[in-house]
Amino acid sequence: MLNSVFEKKYTVHVISHTHWDREWYRTQQQFRMSLVRTVDTVLEYIRDNPGFRCFLLDGQSILIDDYLAVRPEKREEIRNCVAERRLFIGPWYTQPDEFLVSAESLIRNLQLGIRTARSYGRTMRLGWIPDTFGHISQLPQILNEFGIRAAALTRGIGNELPEPRIEFLWRSPDGSEVLVLHQMQGYFSAGLLAFPFFWGDVSNIAPSAKRAAERVSQLLDSLKQAASGPNLVLWNGADHMPPEPGIAETIDELNDISRDYHFVHSDVETLAEAVRASDPELPVVKGELRGSRYHPLLYSILSTRTYLKQRNSRIQRLLERYAEPISALASIVPPQDLSPGAVARYRYPAAELREAWKLLLQNHGHDSIGGCSIDQVHREMITRFDQSEQIASRIAFESLKHLSEVLDTSWAPNDAPMCVCFNPVDRPTRRVVQHEFRLARPLAEPVVALDHDGNAWPAQLLSCEQHSHGWLDRDTTVAGCIGNLPWWQEVLKRMDELDIADFELETSATTDLVLRIYLSDYGGIETGVLGRLAEALQLHDRSARVALRASYVHHKIAFAAPLDAVSYTAYAIVSSREKADPAVVSAMTDTVAVQSRNATHSLLFSGGVIDVEAGGSLRLTTPSGTVYTGLGQIVDQGDGGDTYDFSPVGPERALVLEDEVVVDVLQAGPVKACLEVRYESRLPAWLEAERDRRSLATVNLPVRMQVSVEAGSEVVRIRTAIGNTVSDHRMRAVFPCLPADAPRAPGGSEPTLWVDSPFSIQRRELSPQGVEDWEQKPSSIQPHLSWVGLGDESSAVAVVADGLHEHEIIDTPTGKACALTLLRSVGWLSRGDLSSREGQAGPMIATPEAQCIGDGAFEYAFRVFQSEHELRQNVQSLTDTFVVPLTVATENTPERRAEEARKATTAYDRRQCSYISLHDTGFILTACTKAANAHDLMVVRFFNSRDERVTERLQLAPFITGCNRAHLSEDPIERLRIEEGSVSVTAEPFQIVTLLLRHARR
């Protein structure tokens, strides 16, 4: 050998990999056909070719699940390859978008990915995120917490590094760091080295070492400039590609030819270790990565097919804030709370929850939740959303039903309908509880909600409607009724959770008898009703004809009550103030109301007065007289873009109204007040064929906006329903951040912009920091997880949204405003003629369903603060805007009350339970669930949302007996001492804290 390894200056790690979008321009099953062939080929290479050292299967272990589902006989072979470090899998379960999913979704993705990979041998210890569209600031901390100290990524780099670098340290706001292998030339740059193109079918082409040498020389020339030490890397792979044919031989030939480089078939773990071992001086990059200097960031995937993002947001919340904590609590309520029967009945649904998460995480792939795939892919996502939601909502309902059975309700009035309410919010709060239930007859107003301490909380009947129960309605005979009564009762209970509560038996002119049956959620209140009904029927001839008609009255009520943190408690709904102490009821302040004058309606609430303006926007007058106008104005603009990027066509304009805005009062207080604002707008129907202007043809687009306020809250909630009839456009709701009459000195200070992001509160620049000559020009279209806040020292406005993750700070005649994207309609997966991006981002396939034609409803809210500082101190309340109490009806039978009276005195208060409670120190709860790996432990997780070290005393439920601080991996760090029912936790700025809690055995 002419050139010994030791004389060569650089080691070049050739890393064979594939990036596998599980679904994108083909469906999951279509791509799986080639996945199976690809993995077959990988196993063949590993088996037959010792020189082919290893292969990286895109860092997501679901691919092995997908493969083994059709090749179960390969399980052992996979295990061996993984254990011997020849096939690298994990740590992710899927390759998620980091900005469009919740903090916990990212954790569950890694937990499940690592668990799955380990079940197949071992997990890769590197955060492989080659294609993801930008990166959150907390990813280094998240990876560190799973024992991962390096990552490889392509997109997101902007001006953080003055010079191009292929290695740097990336630091989270808490100080955690990962070594980043920056795929500056792209994760695909050294694909098919010895072939004429980097991606495609090369089965009929012979590899050429000469060609490889030329490619490599070009790549390495610029890599050398960007390297910190003697290790260079060639990313030998591309999307959906098998290993390069003959790559091991090509590497041998390159070593023979090259003077300066020693080529090795390597893996990313070895590469990261080699970089560290060379002890280079690495630049440090802090915070989120959202630049597009070297690679497009594809800014508007944030708003493509918003219907997917909305579904995702709701199901994440359902799993994280309801199904998980309620089912965990149901499985650990202390022993004295449970009758033996109840213990036997409840089994913690660990596998069911995991299944719901798996279905949801499959939708988190960057091309899936990004909305930038073909229509069929997104149709299949809807089914996964449906299934995940069905599991999660059933678990939440059944678990809360179980908790309701172990609560002591003996304090309640004898015949009162009751509900059990679960509050997921992490600190004591005053919230409006909504409860829906069915009664035999209408409840008479006024209504109050009684708690176990005898307090009466004001309640409001939102609706009260009689429904007939079609299944039971029939024409039969007396004998038919008597024989079937027990069966009917069973079916009603099992299928509809309804009981027979009461009946009336009348003689009639047309038939012999009319039997009216009244159904209720609280049938047990009238016990013995079936016996009395049978007796009444037996007074008649057995062959007499009976017309059976069943009905119930559906009630929807709202009441405002103080709720403990992460708690469940019961309320009785009573329809007369005689049963409540009038003094307590009248003590209620901060009610809401509607004031109607000259056919206009205003909402009155603790945040001030809301009026509807002529153009359909809102005006807020605060209690101190400050006026904000134009709030929530809906604007529209043509969009010549694709599923990746918005491309403006024409100016953005407020909707032109066809007629006057109609305002109706839907609810008038005292607990909830709601106005409905309706209008029609006339808009250009589509883009003309040249795509440079909107059509002259117009269509009507109806808008129906429900604006509501609730007792004890300064938040204004908006639900906007739009029947979208327009193609190729974008609709946004605009919120000016300054009062209408604020003095604006030229050159005065700019407002500050805050947004939330997984495990973080980010301060962002108002306009993009990049330069025009970036690979994609920088955009001010930016993500938030649930809210955006904009303000200065004298005022601030926060906009909160449910599953709407895109905003832009824009200039309006009255200053800076936040524009929240509701809807973006585009008809192409990718196009090459955008003004916001050069070239294609994927195949040019028509996606008519990305036009989002049809009905959509968008939920968002706003709240005004006195300053940006006040906003910053209240971010937890913003995060929880759409986290509302959950209720189920609970029975209140004389039997149950007698039973409860017998065991009324126990060491523990069985009338309520608060599991864990935070104060206003800036901690924000993200999880309260069973530990993934030890079901006898609970996990609670929160993060410090403040940019300072914080110590919090967490209040714990009395049956919690042990507390360990742990990593996200659930490996314990240290034991914390519980003193007088609380535990003290200190967290660095933005540090994530995981606690493992142990309970008294039952």
Ligand SMILES: [Zn+2]
């Ligand atoms: Zn991808």
